[in-house]
Amino acid sequence: MKTYISKPELGFPELEIQNNEEMMKFLGLQxxxxxxxxxxxxxxxxxFSTYNFKENKSNEDMxxxxxxxxEKLFIKNKITxxxxxxxxxxxxxxxxxxxGLSSRIFSEIAFNKDIHNYPIFGLGCGAFISAINLSNTLLxxxxxxxxxxxxxxxxxxxxxxxxxxxxxxxxxMLTLFGDGACATLITKDSSFDNSNLQVIDTKVSTHYSNxxxxxxxxxxxxEKLLENISxxxxxxxxxxxxxxxxxxxDIKHWVMHSGGKxxxxxxxxxxxxxxxxxxxxxxxxxEYGNISCASVPAGLxxxxxxxKENKYVKNSGDLGIVLGFGSGFFLGASLxxxx
Numbered sequence: 001m002k003t004y005i006s007k008p009e010l011g012f013p014e015l016e017i018q019n020n021e022e023m024m025k026f027l028g029l030q031x032x033x034x035x036x037x038x039x040x041x042x043x044x045x046x047x048f049s050t051y052n053f054k055e056n057k058s059n060e061d062m063x064x065x066x067x068x069x070x071e072k073l074f075i076k077n078k079i080t081x082x083x084x085x086x087x088x089x090x091x092x093x094x095x096x097x098x099x100g101l102s103s104r105i106f107s108e109i110a111f112n113k114d115i116h117n118y119p120i121f122g123l124g125c126g127a128f129i130s131a132i133n134l135s136n137t138l139l140x141x142x143x144x145x146x147x148x149x150x151x152x153x154x155x156x157x158x159x160x161x162x163x164x165x166x167x168x169x170x171x172x173m174l175t176l177f178g179d180g181a182c183a184t185l186i187t188k189d190s191s192f193d194n195s196n197l198q199v200i201d202t203k204v205s206t207h208y209s210n211x212x213x214x215x216x217x218x219x220x221x222x223e224k225l226l227e228n229i230s231x232x233x234x235x236x237x238x239x240x241x242x243x244x245x246x247x248x249x250d251i252k253h254w255v256m257h258s259g260g261k262x263x264x265x266x267x268x269x270x271x272x273x274x275x276x277x278x279x280x281x282x283x284x285x286x287e288y289g290n291i292s293c294a295s296v297p298a299g300l301x302x303x304x305x306x307x308k309e310n311k312y313v314k315n316s317g318d319l320g321i322v323l324g325f326g327s328g329f330f331l332g333a334s335l336x337x338x339x
Contacts, residue, residue: 003136005197005336006077006185007304008297011068012048012288013154013179038175043261047178047289049156062093062154063104065181070109070150073183077192081109085144086116088134090127090151090293092327101152116144120293124326125257126204127151127293128182132322132334133202135186145189151294152181176260178289182297196304196339200319203240204332207232226266229329234270237321237333244335246319253277253320253338255299258285267323279312296324314338 024030024039050062074080089101102117118134120127131149138144155177185192186199207229241247248271256267258281268278280303284295291298300322306312315338322334 001140001188002190003132003139003199004187004190004192004339005132005199005300006073006187006192007196008182008184008301009069009072009076010294010298010301011065011070011072011152011181011183013050013065015049015051016046017049017178018046032171035171035175038171041261042175042289043286044175044178044289045286047156047287047291048180050154050179051157061104062091062152062179062181063101063108065154065179066101066105066150066152066183067108069181069183070105070148073148073185077185079146079185079192081111084111084115084146084148086118086135086138086147087111088118088120088131088147088149090120090123090131090149091153092122092124092127092292093152093154101150105150122327123293123330124328125259125290125292125295126324126326126330126332128184128296129202129322129324129332129334130204130330132186132199133204133332136199136202139186139188145187147186149184149186149297150181151184151297153177153292153294154179155292176290178291180288180291180294180298182294182301184297184300197300197320198337198339200335200337201240201244202332202334203236203243204330205232205236206328206330208328226262229325229331230266230270232329232331233267233323233325236331237271237323240321240333240335246335248272250319251321252318253303253314254281254323255296255303255320256281256323257325258282258288258295258299259290259325261285276312280306293324293326296322 029035091101100119123130135147156179254277281299284298284302307314318338320336325331
């Protein structure tokens with residue numbers, strides 16, 4: 001059995017933040033030198049938010065982002081909800097746990113009532129790789145052919161409630177995180193026109209680290225986060241390549257979690273990647289910020305888009321690594337072949 005992944009489709013809230021000065025004014029922090037420095041160092045040009053700063057309220061439910069992404073996915077693959085046998089939802093947005101994301105989606109889209117449903121919560125920015133790994137197991141069931149994977153985050157409101165201008169961690173999260181959703185089809189059916197990626201193998205590992213933790217709904221990032229996770233990332237990817245008798249030079253494409261400027265630079269250095277290989281992930285970060293579990297499928301979307309626009313070279317048969325890592329911390333890497 002072979003596992004295929006379609007080009008992920010994206011969905012975002014209506015509110016796009018392009019002017020950090022304007023957002024700071026809404027927050028009453030226009031004179032905060034600290035926040036200005038954090039925005040500048042963060043390296044994010046724009047992002048999206050479900051939060052309406054002018055009216056001081058959330059103006060869009062996270063499921064609306066999912067609907068946008070799912071609708072695009074269905075149109076591109078010429079399928080309907082009735083063609084889906086299983087749904088995997090990935091999210092880390094604390095205030096959206098109940099009702100679950102899948103229940104919210106079911107309330108608006110007419111899926112089969114007996115559809116399999118697997119929520120992934122708490123794996124942070126690596127959840128998409130976990131979904132790939134789970135899908136590969138689920139597709140061995142003769143009754144499951146097409147799996148819809150939805151990754152969605154609505155995080156900005158978390159860092160705006162009771163904002164403390166003296167809390168460096170809270171301010172850092174405010175500058176880094178954005179809201180967004182991705183929908184992807186993972187299937188054993190190679191006949192879909194939009195299934196352009198074959199999963200060769202996936203490896204995951206879990207380690208304990210308090211470098212990323214949450215207290216009172218505020219994420220804490222230790223300064224040694226990258227230092228702590230880098231050896232594990234390198235070991236995981238190296239073992240995956242060795243298993244298939246491959247070298248790093250055999251891998252043409254790298255799509256990774258776009259968690260931050262330092263994270264991207266760290267992975268680039270770790271595997272000695274070129275600016276061109278970093279292009280899809282770097283662009284996602286600059287345009288959307290850290291969209292957590294949706295960042296990896298968004299990077300895949302960008303790789304395909306750049307290739308179609310002749311701004312990135314991708315050939316049939318090229319090998320790639322899809323890399324995710326998140327809180328806890330969870331690590332996952334998929335070895336893939338582009339079709």
